[in-house]
Amino acid sequence: MKQLVEHIARALVDYPDQVDVQQVEGERSVILEIRVAPDDMGKVIGKRGRIAKAIRTVVGAAALKDNKRVMVEIIQ
Amino acid sequence: MKAMEVTGRTVEEAVNKAVDQLGIKKSNAQIEVLCEPNQGLFGIIGSKDARVLVTKRYEAEEYLQKFIEKMLFLMELGGEVEVTSSEENYYVRINDSSSGILIGRRGRTLNEMQYLVNSILRRQFPGIRKRVIMDVGNYRQRRERTLNRLALKAAERVLATRRQVFLEPMTPQDRRIIHLALKEHGEVYTYSKGEEPRRQIVIGLR
Numbered sequence: 001m002k003q004l005v006e007h008i009a010r011a012l013v014d015y016p017d018q019v020d021v022q023q024v025e026g027e028r029s030v031i032l033e034i035r036v037a038p039d040d041m042g043k044v045i046g047k048r049g050r051i052a053k054a055i056r057t058v059v060g061a062a063a064l065k066d067n068k069r070v071m072v073e074i075i076q
Numbered sequence: 077m078k079a080m081e082v083t084g085r086t087v088e089e090a091v092n093k094a095v096d097q098l099g100i101k102k103s104n105a106q107i108e109v110l111c112e113p114n115q116g117l118f119g120i121i122g123s124k125d126a127r128v129l130v131t132k133r134y135e136a137e138e139y140l141q142k143f144i145e146k147m148l149f150l151m152e153l154g155g156e157v158e159v160t161s162s163e164e165n166y167y168v169r170i171n172d173s174s175s176g177i178l179i180g181r182r183g184r185t186l187n188e189m190q191y192l193v194n195s196i197l198r199r200q201f202p203g204i205r206k207r208v209i210m211d212v213g214n215y216r217q218r219r220e221r222t223l224n225r226l227a228l229k230a231a232e233r234v235l236a237t238r239r240q241v242f243l244e245p246m247t248p249q250d251r252r253i254i255h256l257a258l259k260e261h262g263e264v265y266t267y268s269k270g271e272e273p274r275r276q277i278v279i280g281l282r
Contacts, residue, residue: 004150011143011196016103043199051195057188061177062151 004062005032005072008055013040029069032059044074079131086113087126094130099203106131136201137161140168140208143196153177161206168210178212183219186212187247220253227257231264234279243277245270251277
């Protein structure tokens with residue numbers, strides 16, 4: 001899951017080397033925290049959060065078969 | 077265009093000019109310095125510009141193919157990816173026999189994935205204006221058939237009840253299919269109301 005988020009985030013930003021994703025496992029949920037270069041924040045969020053929403057949908061779909069809730073957070 | 081030779085006061089300036097004109101990102105540029113710049117005496121006599129040859133490493137189709145294949149692999153989903161293109165669009169077909177996971181309820185996952193891939197293409201190839209249209213299995217065609225049937229049924233209901241019928245909110249693409257389906261209908265007309273993403277079609281009596 002972590003690698004999936006990294007793959008997507010790196011394709012969106014200007015500084016792919018500065019993309020860092022942490023996976024925090026819970027019992028029934030997973031939190032994926034994305035950190036990017038300050039200049040790249042807007043690029044993973046998108047206008048009115050549309051890109052962030054699309055990332056959440058795609059990652060959520062991938063998590064369906066694991067029966068886990070996935071939360072994707074973009075962290076400043 | 078796959079490659080170009082460009083000059084500039086510095087190597088960096090020349091490279092920036094070239095990637096701009098090729099409409100690509102620096103990460104997709106293979107750079108060969110043909111001539112180092114030379115300041116010359118007092119920056120006047122015998123000064124020489126930098127000259128570089130910049131070659132595009134991969135084209136958009138290749139990029140899309142590789143990006144989506146890897147994405148599916150990381151999602152642990154099977155499926156073959158096929159990318160074709162026309163004047164206006166790239167078409168990405170995922171041949172996925174296993175599941176509706178990539179489609180989602182009423183195509184939501186597919187549409188969001190398409191939005192994401194379009195954003196990524198524009199980041200990686202700033203010069204490209206074409207849109208990416210994605211399909212999984214034959215979903216788009218099946219959806220069109222379903223929407224055509226829905227449109228005709230709703231029109232019948234309008235005629236039977238002599239009242240307007242409101243359809244549920246849909247994407248612009250889906251609404252377009254409904255409008256087209258009833259365009260030639262003699263007795264009803266269609267229009268959209270509300271704001272995205274809750275914009276919906278209303279069918280009324282002519």
